[in-house]
Amino acid sequence: MSPKNDASLVTYAPDVAEARASGKPIVALESTIITHGMPYPGNLEMARAVEAIVREEGATPATIAVIDGVLNVGLSDETLAALALRKDAMKLSRADLAFALAEGRTGATTVAATMIAAAHAGIGVFATGGIGGVHRGAETSFDISADLDELARTGVIVVSAGAKAILDVPKTLEVLETRGVPVVTFGSDVFPAFWSRESGLKSPLRLDTPDAIARFQKVRSAMGITGGMLIANPLPVEDEIARDVMEAHIREAMGRAEKAGVSAKAVTPFLLSELVDITSGKSLRTNIALVKANVRLATRIAVALAA
Ligand code: PSU
Numbered sequence: 001m002s003p004k005n006d007a008s009l010v011t012y013a014p015d016v017a018e019a020r021a022s023g024k025p026i027v028a029l030e031s032t033i034i035t036h037g038m039p040y041p042g043n044l045e046m047a048r049a050v051e052a053i054v055r056e057e058g059a060t061p062a063t064i065a066v067i068d069g070v071l072n073v074g075l076s077d078e079t080l081a082a083l084a085l086r087k088d089a090m091k092l093s094r095a096d097l098a099f100a101l102a103e104g105r106t107g108a109t110t111v112a113a114t115m116i117a118a119a120h121a122g123i124g125v126f127a128t129g130g131i132g133g134v135h136r137g138a139e140t141s142f143d144i145s146a147d148l149d150e151l152a153r154t155g156v157i158v159v160s161a162g163a164k165a166i167l168d169v170p171k172t173l174e175v176l177e178t179r180g181v182p183v184v185t186f187g188s189d190v191f192p193a194f195w196s197r198e199s200g201l202k203s204p205l206r207l208d209t210p211d212a213i214a215r216f217q218k219v220r221s222a223m224g225i226t227g228g229m230l231i232a233n234p235l236p237v238e239d240e241i242a243r244d245v246m247e248a249h250i251r252e253a254m255g256r257a258e259k260a261g262v263s264a265k266a267v268t269p270f271l272l273s274e275l276v277d278i279t280s281g282k283s284l285r286t287n288i289a290l291v292k293a294n295v296r297l298a299t300r301i302a303v304a305l306a307a
Pocket residue numbers: 030032033036037038109110111112128129130131132133144145146147264265266267268272287291
């Protein structure tokens with residue numbers, strides 16, 4: 001393999017290649033949420049359902065992962081199903097995306113790595129559940145997700161349900177502000193907290209339509225302002241878990257993490273998995289519902305950008 005040959009590093013699913021060639025809207029989707037964020041088979045059901053939502057809303061889905069050393073932009077259903085079952089997939093971020101390509105490994109892309117892949121493929125909009133951020137206790141652990149730095153440098157719109165409430169959300173917003181990342185809450189003045197519609201924190205910016213978000217992004221480009229943008233989408237009311245109820249569950253999950261000595265990359269997957277156990281599956285149903293809502297909004301933004 002010649003490392004300089006893009007064709008040997010990246011492969012596009014046929015419908016993604018066709019959409020790229022004809023300038024049709026594409027929505028990038030990540031894969032860490034599949035391999036590290038949710039248990040099987042809910043993860044596969046979610047991955048299939050969100051691809052269907054993108055198509056229903058008039059765009060092409062591109063789920064991104066590294067398969068045997070090749071960056072796949074768009075996965076066949078067979079590959080998606082196989083990935084959802086794999087226990088050994090790496091969790092790839094900016095630091096190790098190219099490592100997996102160079103070493104022929106298989107790995108799922110986080111928000112940061114999916115942004116890099118999307119930008120490389122010319123895809124401007126990406127939907128996930130919730131971004132990584134500043135972890136609670138970061139003042140001693142220094143655990144801050146690479147997702148925040150990626151938002152500052154890579155020009156992709158990321159639609160999420162805010163930052164996961166397992167994080168220190170005020171500090172996460174502070175870092176985003178310092179790094180010059182626009183944080184726009186869709187249809188609300190309050191920044192959401194993933195499983196809950198409200199974090200109790202004011203959203204830095206607010207926009208109410210996909211068209212307005214597309215216009216904002218076009219003006220940023222026209223001004224030569226680089227970097228990404230975070231769209232925070234409060235989940236549907238009927239799916240939310242009240243903030244105080246969720247907070248008690250999070251504290252319990254964090255206690256378990258401390259006991260188990262979990263650190264670094266393993267923290268987020270561990271906490272998400274413990275929360276599914278603590279809430280008897282409710283946090284998973286809520287997670288799936290919020291991802292679906294984010295994907296729908298992301299697709300509407302991608303369609304507005306392409307118009
Ligand atoms: N959204 C979800 N579930 C997830 C994630 C997002 O609903 O598991 C993943 C994303 O891939 C994100 C990662 O980049 O969690 C954050 O991991 P960390 O805190 O280790 O940076």
